[in-house]
Amino acid sequence: MSERTMWKGMVAEKKMERDRQSLIADGLIISLRTLINPHEEAEDLNIDLIFSQAGQLMDVIRKCRNLRAEILSLEKDLYG
Numbered sequence: 001m002s003e004r005t006m007w008k009g010m011v012a013e014k015k016m017e018r019d020r021q022s023l024i025a026d027g028l029i030i031s032l033r034t035l036i037n038p039h040e041e042a043e044d045l046n047i048d049l050i051f052s053q054a055g056q057l058m059d060v061i062r063k064c065r066n067l068r069a070e071i072l073s074l075e076k077d078l079y080g
Contacts, residue, residue, distance in 0.1 A: 004078070007074060011078065017067055018071065021067065028057040
């Protein structure tokens with residue numbers, strides 16, 4: 001297997017992981033929108049769950065950003 005083929009495989013794996021993390025982020029966003037119901041009294045909101053999911057979303061978005069940077073770097077090295 002050539003080095004170029006290995007690099008392309010690494011890029012493909014990073015893109016698949018980024019897509020997976022992006023789907024997780026989408027699910028968390030939908031869940032948070034549901035939990036933060038504007039028709040519900042503020043004191044009735046499940047703040048612990050909202051806080052937990054917001055933290056998870058923050059972590060997932062950081063992973064996505066890091067993966068995007070890695071992909072761009074690998075593609076720059078691969079394609080010039």
